[in-house]
Amino acid sequence: MSTHEYDAVVVGGGVSGIIACLKLNSRGFKTALISRGDPACCLSTGCIDVFSRTDSPLDGIRGLPPEHPYSLVGRKGVADALSYFLTVMDEAGLPYEGSPRKNRRILTPIGNQKTTCLVPKTMADADVPGSEHLQVISFKGLKDFYPSYITSRFRNSAFSVYDAGVATTLGIAALFDRAAFVDSFIDWLKRLEIPHDRVAIPAVLGMNDPAGVLEKVSRAIGKKVFEIPTLPPSIPGLRLFRALKRVLQNRGAHLYWGKGVASVESQGKRIEAVTLATTGRSARVQGRAFILATGSFVSGGLFASRDCVRETVFGLPVFVPGERKDWFNTDFFSDGHAIERSGIRVDRTFRPEDCRFENLFVCGSILAGCEIMRNQCGHGLAVATGTAAAGRCAEELS
Structure with a gap:
């Protein structure tokens, strides 16, 4: 078995995971990103929905409950994260336009x-x-x-x-x-x-x-x-993913693509390493800190059985709103299904609650309370929480 050592290891190759990896890389940390394959953002419009229920995303965020991930990031943190995203996309040669102070409309x-x-x-x-x-x-x-x-x-x-x-x-x-x-x-x-x-x-x-x-x-x-934008497969979604991945590679981050996590090594309150699922020689990826960004149900970060919802990499405790019979509204096409609130609860440092690991951080749609469909905040939340989790991770590494 070969061992590879890094300062930070990000598990999950979607928008949130790549942004977190880029932020840590820009701080001078040796980083690696592990992904089972191309993420769900390849199916998206390629646009960054921040909060679509109000004309001004930043004004709308102000009214969210204190446990919502946006509230943990803060309005200034959200604005700064989106500004960083625009800079990255300029570097990638795929420029974006817009402001978190005002929403805009596109045709479907x-x-x-x-x-x-x-x-x-x-x-x-x-x-x-x-x-x-x-x-x-x-x-x-x-x-x-x-x-x-x-x-x-x-x-x-x-x-x-x-x-x-x-x-x-x-x-x-x-x-x-x-x-x-x-x-x-x-x-x-x-x-x-x-x-x-x-x-x-x-x-x-x-x-x-x-x-x-x-x-x-x-x-x-x-x-x-x-x-x-067309229906999936979405060319703008593919462009977004490939552009972010290209910047990550150009900056020298190490990518383990097409490989999932087979096992986790820990000692006391710290994760030491993860072993990758490979058909050949096993690879052990060791890190001083880890970020979980595997997404929710669609991406496989969460898995629902008849009786529970489990997190699929580190076995973290998952918040589930009530019994299974209460997870969905009677009208399936209505907003606000209770299951949307499922996920990993974190503290203000984006460390998972009720978890012994001190060097693990969480970001993206796997976070509890997002209600992404209701708030229409998918990629915006990914960018904001990826940036925030990377910042907290950098403090741990420093």
Whole structure:
């Protein structure tokens, strides 16, 4: 068995885990990140929802209960964390826009509007006033994108369909990474002689430099152009994940990708190491401190049986709101299912409560009381708590 030593080991490769790892790395600590595979953010819109129930996310956070993770981070901590995220995305070459002081709206592939906070630059012009004309572009054979639904909600709108030769979002995005294809697409757009104020395109404008492609298209046709996120698999979600992972690799953090934790070694009040689940030679990853960022049920950080909910890596105690019969509302599509409050309770240092380990910290959607669906705060909470947990972890290491 080989042993690898680090200052900090982050378990979980989603937005929260990567942000925590980046923050620790920027403080000069030797860091490693362990992930079983690509995270759930690959299925997301790529936008950063902070708190979508009010016009101002920071104002909305003020009204949350004291045990909510945002309350533990604090409004200034949330704002600082989001500012750090914007800096990281600029470094990654995937710029984002927005402010935690004011939400904005984007269009969805079925034509309604979604409230969010920070958006990729390619969606910066997606909040279309009802008075403006809108031209929607689709692609022949593309499923899960409905231009007629979108145009039905805008009185002054129309749509056109381009034949890219492929009919999947990943396939079309790969074509937009080729300059010759972009030029052909622009020539086709020019021939349409679009009279409308803005042009909406499914989020397929390449994987490498979507903002650059969008700027080229917009400049060529003299119109504001923006992307509309598609249903999963989501190109903006994939871009977000790959950009964060790329920055982490460029900064020299060590990644154990496609490997889960098989066992945990501890001594007294401290975790000493984790052993990775591998088919070949076993690897022992030793750390002075650990951060748990494995996500909730969808990501496998929590697992629900008929009688209980368990945390799947360190066996931490999980807060569960009542009996199983009370976990869900009668109306499944309503907000505020009790099960959303399940998770790991932490103190103000983001150490898990009722746990003997002093060098373990927790962040992300595995935290108790998040109510991510109700508050629409997924990636924003991941960024804020990942930053906060990393800060507390850095204090432990110092």
